[in-house]
Amino acid sequence: VKNPSSSLKSRFITRFLGALTKINAEDPISSPSPTRILQLYRRIKVASNKSMAYSVRSRRIWSRAMLSRFRSRRSAFSGRRSSVKTTNCTTINVTINENKTAKGGLDMQTDELRELVPGGEAMDVCNLLDETAHYIKCLTTQVQVMRKIVDFCHISKKSSM
Amino acid sequence: MHTELLSIFSKSKPQSRKKKKEKLVPSSSISFIIKSKKTLIMQPCSREMQAMNSLLNPTQQIPLQDLQINGNSHHHQQIHVPSSSQFQYPTPTSTTHHDDSFLEQILSSTTSFPWSDETGPPNPEDNNNAGFNYDEMVLASKLRQHQINGGAAGNPFSAMKMMLMMQQQQQQQQMMLAGRPTVASAAAGGGITTNHQGGEGSMQALYNVFGDGSLHGTMQAKSFVGANSATEMTQSQGSGPTAGEAVTAPEKPKQRVRARRGQATDPHSIAERLRRVRIAERMKALQELVPNANKTDKASMLDEIIDYVKFLQLQVKVLSMSRLGGAAAVAPLVSEGGGDCIQTSANGGSHPRNSNGDQTPSANDRLTMTEHQVAKLMEEDMGSAMQYLQEKGLCLMPISLATAISTATSRSRNPMMNHENPTNGSHLLIQSSGGDGPSSPSMSVLTVQSATMGNGGLEGGAASVSKP
Numbered sequence: 001v002k003n004p005s006s007s008l009k010s011r012f013i014t015r016f017l018g019a020l021t022k023i024n025a026e027d028p029i030s031s032p033s034p035t036r037i038l039q040l041y042r043r044i045k046v047a048s049n050k051s052m053a054y055s056v057r058s059r060r061i062w063s064r065a066m067l068s069r070f071r072s073r074r075s076a077f078s079g080r081r082s083s084v085k086t087t088n089c090t091t092i093n094v095t096i097n098e099n100k101t102a103k104g105g106l107d108m109q110t111d112e113l114r115e116l117v118p119g120g121e122a123m124d125v126c127n128l129l130d131e132t133a134h135y136i137k138c139l140t141t142q143v144q145v146m147r148k149i150v151d152f153c154h155i156s157k158k159s160s161m
Numbered sequence: 162m163h164t165e166l167l168s169i170f171s172k173s174k175p176q177s178r179k180k181k182k183e184k185l186v187p188s189s190s191i192s193f194i195i196k197s198k199k200t201l202i203m204q205p206c207s208r209e210m211q212a213m214n215s216l217l218n219p220t221q222q223i224p225l226q227d228l229q230i231n232g233n234s235h236h237h238q239q240i241h242v243p244s245s246s247q248f249q250y251p252t253p254t255s256t257t258h259h260d261d262s263f264l265e266q267i268l269s270s271t272t273s274f275p276w277s278d279e280t281g282p283p284n285p286e287d288n289n290n291a292g293f294n295y296d297e298m299v300l301a302s303k304l305r306q307h308q309i310n311g312g313a314a315g316n317p318f319s320a321m322k323m324m325l326m327m328q329q330q331q332q333q334q335q336m337m338l339a340g341r342p343t344v345a346s347a348a349a350g351g352g353i354t355t356n357h358q359g360g361e362g363s364m365q366a367l368y369n370v371f372g373d374g375s376l377h378g379t380m381q382a383k384s385f386v387g388a389n390s391a392t393e394m395t396q397s398q399g400s401g402p403t404a405g406e407a408v409t410a411p412e413k414p415k416q417r418v419r420a421r422r423g424q425a426t427d428p429h430s431i432a433e434r435l436r437r438v439r440i441a442e443r444m445k446a447l448q449e450l451v452p453n454a455n456k457t458d459k460a461s462m463l464d465e466i467i468d469y470v471k472f473l474q475l476q477v478k479v480l481s482m483s484r485l486g487g488a489a490a491v492a493p494l495v496s497e498g499g500g501d502c503i504q505t506s507a508n509g510g511s512h513p514r515n516s517n518g519d520q521t522p523s524a525n526d527r528l529t530m531t532e533h534q535v536a537k538l539m540e541e542d543m544g545s546a547m548q549y550l551q552e553k554g555l556c557l558m559p560i561s562l563a564t565a566i567s568t569a570t571s572r573s574r575n576p577m578m579n580h581e582n583p584t585n586g587s588h589l590l591i592q593s594s595g596g597d598g599p600s601s602p603s604m605s606v607l608t609v610q611s612a613t614m615g616n617g618g619l620e621g622g623a624a625s626v627s628k629p
Binding site: 047116126 | 436439440443444446447450451459460463464466467469470471473474476477478480481482
């Protein structure tokens, strides 16, 4: 029986490594300027999430939402409008969390889950839970792979040093 | 047609004499049938009444047959003949008839229902029919009650269902009297389940009862009737379930096993139930994925799930940071980009912000508290410190990274950028002890929850406690 997560993992690995090498090729890492590094960090994060989303292809609602978000973000990247939007979202998030009490039953949590999982706003609870499960699985794969890469880098760095 | 049936019944008559008194005496009942059938047909003015009458008839026929079936085994084969012939009789004719009339015909040979005074059986047969008529009276009262309640008087389907239930009960009674409870319970169980399922099922159950002791001869009748009934049921399907529900409530049988309330055929409740079941399934699947899934409460489980998702997203960010060429590059990142990342996660959002070093005082306070506690613990006993960290969901990173962070942050002026998730979920505890941070112990601990990582952080190295 073919294990779907392993193939997902391999797909993600190949894509992510490809993206990393591309980023590495564009700009050498040794430049320590903070803004530059920040930029790189963001790119890597985006590359990681993107490669995961692409590995899932469009089989899942969250991956589809994520992909559309990437595409829209890329188009609106010039004016940095997307980041402005996100700050607004975070401020709203703060107020919501402060008002969070247990009285709302499960609605509060489901709303929060909707915010976390990309594309979760337009899903009913049943599908939301389903998507969350798959999303968690993909995230764990992502983290595993990245951690392994980090360890590998560390080891190689140590040996080189 | 009546004479035919009469002969059929008369064949089985001698056998029935051996049976107990409560059982049917076919001969008397047959004359009763013939007498009352005409009156019955003339009596109902509306079509629904007619249908109900015809529906009522099987209730008597079934016990008749089953009693014969349940009787001595050597009567079994003989019984098959009448039953099969009975069934085969209506089939050729009813193809041309309407559904209601078909039912009428198939039940034409049965004893009629004593509709109050008009169809009272003749006196000399009263003694023989005592037991049987009593049941009939019971059924009549039930039916009248049903009619009075007006649940679905115009609905032959619901009447069918009701009659099926009553018949089941009656059957059960008689089965128990006959000492064959298994068949009765099976039939009753079938009847009950069919109440739940709806039209086709009830028809099937009806003919299952018929077919319990009979051979394949009935099968064709069964299938034909099933098809017919299906068409009939679909006609009345909409009002059927709701009517059936209404019907079950007001009846008060003596020994009848009732259709369970939880099995209400209301489509809304069914959909609701289905939805709940699916959600429960998904929750269970999520429980397996998320660690610390020992919570039984749905709300706390959702909280756990939310925290875990946040934590994973955070880990991706952290790891993407550390990806950037090792320790050297990480430190400034931690100071600036990390603050970003931490703060946003502190606020429960996963959107990075551009502002650097923007911290809310509440986050600071919380983290310094934890930091102090961990520091205290570390001074006393490493094990307990680790335990405390792990209980909080933290673990320690390899020394190399931590030392890099500490050296880097000692350069840059960096207040305590601590962050703690109050719900004890994902934690990113970065304590940068600058060289200029005198009060707090200089503990560089970059902690990431190690739940599923197999203590990847721990295996890298020992706890990095560097005191100035």
